[in-house]
Structure formats: structure tokens, C-alpha cells
Amino acid sequence: TVEEEPLRYNRSGLRAHRQNVQLVLQDPDDQLFSTDVAQDVSFGPMNLGLTTSEVTDRVDEALGLLGIDHLRRRPTHQLSYGERKRVATAGAVAMRPCVLLLDEPTAGLDPAGVEEMFTAFERLEKNHTTVLLSTHDVALALDWADSVALVGNGTITQGETTAVLSDAHTLTAARLRVPWPLALAQQLAGDGLISADARPRNAAELRAALTAPPSTAS
Structure with missing residues (x-):
């Protein structure tokens, strides 16, 4: 339709x-x-x-x-x-x-x-x-798309952009990798430098997460 x-x-x-x-x-x-x-x-x-x-x-x-x-x-x-x-x-x-x-x-x-x-x-x-x-450019999709549909292994996973593109298992099945802003955010969260629930979509949002007070970082 x-x-x-x-x-x-x-x-x-x-x-x-x-x-x-x-x-x-x-x-x-x-x-x-x-x-x-x-x-x-x-x-x-x-x-x-x-x-x-x-x-x-x-x-x-x-x-x-x-x-x-x-x-x-x-x-x-x-x-x-x-x-x-x-x-x-x-x-x-x-x-x-x-x-x-x-x-x-x-x-x-x-x-x-x-x-x-x-x-x-x-x-x-x-x-x-x-x-x-x-596109195969997951960083571009992360920065631009309102929602994504990921095709891999004969299945389609559709949903909110950051939720789908932070799922390493689903991305690997589609022969893709977690886009760099989310991958770096996960590492920085592991080091306690940003909030664990931060989901930056680009460099500007990642910088904002780094400079936010620990109690409000997102």
C-alpha cells in the first residue's frame, strides 16, 4: 500500500x-x-x-x-x-x-x-x-536515518536506528559492524567516561556525551 x-x-x-x-x-x-x-x-x-x-x-x-x-x-x-x-x-x-x-x-x-x-x-x-x-555505510545510516531495516541471513530486522545498529550480533549476521560512534561509546562507557546508555549518532553527539556531567551524560 x-x-x-x-x-x-x-x-x-x-x-x-x-x-x-x-x-x-x-x-x-x-x-x-x-x-x-x-x-x-x-x-x-x-x-x-x-x-x-x-x-x-x-x-x-x-x-x-x-x-x-x-x-x-x-x-x-x-x-x-x-x-x-x-x-x-x-x-x-x-x-x-x-x-x-x-x-x-x-x-x-x-x-x-x-x-x-x-x-x-x-x-x-x-x-x-x-x-x-x-547502503552498506552503517555510520552514515546511524547519522541520517530515522529508522532502519537490516537485511541479513534471510531475515529483516527493522526498528529505531540506534537500537538496531547497536546490536552487534544482528549486524554480524548481516556481514556488517557496529558503527564507530556506537562502538567507541561502548568502550568509553566501559572506562566510566560516559554514561552507559549513551547512544551518540555522530562525532558531535559523542563529544557532547564526553563533556556532559557524569550524572546527566547521555
């Missing part, structure tokens, strides 16, 4: 589903095919039968949300890898989905590219799009 509506498998039902739920593949070159950025981003809306002005509005909106309006007329083959990733995402965003699925969106990106991508995700969430991504 999407927004409590069951998926219908007839032509109109699948058409509606593909507008509500969009997928961005790991390799942007599997999705980009038009001459320039604006043409590529407009492809989906044009196939919805929208007017020219409606398509233009959606392209403008998507480029703005992804922070790539300056690439509008750039040939897609002249883009960097990170730029191609954001253009592929903009093509999905132009459909105005309620759910955006991304496969390893940070793969191949440098730290600046990762930061730019997640800044774009924040804009999308403020624009009422739910962002769901797959």
Missing part, C-alpha cells in the same frame, strides 16, 4: 504507482539518456501528458531542490559523476513522488559530494517526500 491505498496492477494503477514511488539506480548512467540536463529531467513529466508550462514548473522545482539549476543546459556527458547522480535524482523528483527509493546514492562520491546529496535529501523531506535508501 502507498498512503493506505492498495497497489492496483492494471494499467492505470501501475501508472499511478510509478508516479508515487520513484527509484534512482546506483549508476546514474543507467538512467541518463537525453542531450542535456533539462531534457532528461523533463522526460517523466512529459510522459504524464502534462502541459508545457506544467512540465517546466516541475523541471524548475526538481533542479532547485537538488541544487543543480546551474546545470540546466549542460550536456549530460559533460557532468561529473556526482552531478550525474543528482541529475538522475532530479528526474525522479520531477515526478513529485511521495516515496523516493535510492540504491547506494553515495557510492563513488567524495565527501563533498555526499554532503551535497544529503543536503538535497533534506530539501526533499521538507517538500514532503519520504526518502528511503540502501
